[in-house]
Each structure stands twice: as structure tokens, then as C-alpha cells.
Amino acid sequence: MKLRRRTFLGAGVTAVATGSLISCARGTAEWRFFTAAEARTVDAICDHLIPADQDPGAKQAGVVNYIDIQLTKAFRRHRAAYRKGLAGVDTASRAKFSKAFADLSPEQQREVLSVVEQDSKAFFDLILTHTRQGFYGDPRHGGNRRMASWKMLGLPFPQVRGRQHYDEPKAG
Numbered sequence: 001m002k003l004r005r006r007t008f009l010g011a012g013v014t015a016v017a018t019g020s021l022i023s024c025a026r027g028t029a030e031w032r033f034f035t036a037a038e039a040r041t042v043d044a045i046c047d048h049l050i051p052a053d054q055d056p057g058a059k060q061a062g063v064v065n066y067i068d069i070q071l072t073k074a075f076r077r078h079r080a081a082y083r084k085g086l087a088g089v090d091t092a093s094r095a096k097f098s099k100a101f102a103d104l105s106p107e108q109q110r111e112v113l114s115v116v117e118q119d120s121k122a123f124f125d126l127i128l129t130h131t132r133q134g135f136y137g138d139p140r141h142g143g144n145r146r147m148a149s150w151k152m153l154g155l156p157f158p159q160v161r162g163r164q165h166y167d168e169p170k171a172g
Contacts (some may be wrong), residue, residue, distance in 0.1 A: 024090030033071040033079065038086050039064055040102035042127070045089065048106075049131045056148040058135050066134030066143025067127075078126060086157055089116055 136145030
């Protein structure tokens with residue numbers, strides 16, 4: 001069977017176009033590491049760790065987004081801990097209340113988190129640390145949406161690294 005030049009070129013163009021579409025579709029996924037259910041669980045946990053009051057909490061500051069992004073970068077070594085820890089949170093939730101953690105009332109979620117804190121201390125400490133980093137860190141890393149914690153603390157923004165010591169008034 002003889003392959004014609006036009007058929008060959010058409011197949012190449014089709015392959016390139018299909019590859020581009022697949023690549024673009026992957027970029028529209030909401031989460032990089034988490035499944036949708038895991039992201040809901042992380043968001044609910046973070047909301048308990050830094051709740052909103054008169055100021056935004058972890059949920060409003062997009063901490064789940066920060067953790068998700070960092071699990072594909074700097075936190076890669078913690079991926080297994082998150083998969084196991086989140087599965088444990090959901091298992092504890094279903095065992096106690098027959099519902100996924102994110103579907104529980106705030107009081108029920110607190111009960112489950114108390115169990116998790118005691119039974120899975122390493123995971124609890126890990127997600128607590130990452131929640132704090134996502135809430136107080138630089139927004140360019142995916143958390144602290146609209147500089148929520150910086151505004152709450154009265155910090156000047158946008159932060160310009162290495163410049164603040166020049167802006168200090170001189171004693172004299």
C-alpha cells in the first residue's frame with residue numbers, strides 16, 4: 001500500500017492538533033494534585049485551622065490552592081502523606097457519622113479532627129504547617145488570596161523584597 005504525501009501530511013497535522021487539544025484540556029482541570037473530593041476535605045480542614053471571623057480565614061485566602069500547587073512542586077515528598085492522611089480523615093468521618101468529612105456539620109468536623117489530631121499527629125501537624133504557610137505567605141505561591149493575612153496584620157503591600165530597610169526613617 002502506497003502512502004500518499006497529502007495523506008501523510010494530513011495525519012501529521014491531525015496528530016499535532018489532537019495533542020494540542022489534549023494539552024489544553026489538561027490545563028483546565030481545577031486541581032493539580034488533589035481530586036475534587038480531596039480538595040473539599042482539605043478546604044474544610046483548613047477552614048477549621050484558620051477560621052474566618054471579622055477577617056477572612058484559610059478558605060477565603062485560598063489555602064487549599066496553595067497546598068495543591070505546592071504538592072506538585074516543593075511539597076512533592078509529602079504526596080503520599082496527603083493521600084493517606086486525607087483517606088484517614090474520610091474513613092474516620094464515615095465511621096463516626098456515615099458521611100464524607102466535607103459534608104459534616106462544623107461540630108462533627110471538629111470531633112473528627114480531634115480524633116485525627118491524636119491518631120495521625122504527623123499528618124495533622126503537616127497540614128497545619130502548610131495551612132499557616134498558605135495563609136501568611138506570599139500570594140504568588142497560590143495562597144493568601146487578595147493578601148488577606150497581610151491586610152489583617154496591617155503589613156504594607158505589595159511587599160518588595162529587600163527594599164524595606166531603605167524605607168525605614170533614619171534616627172538622628
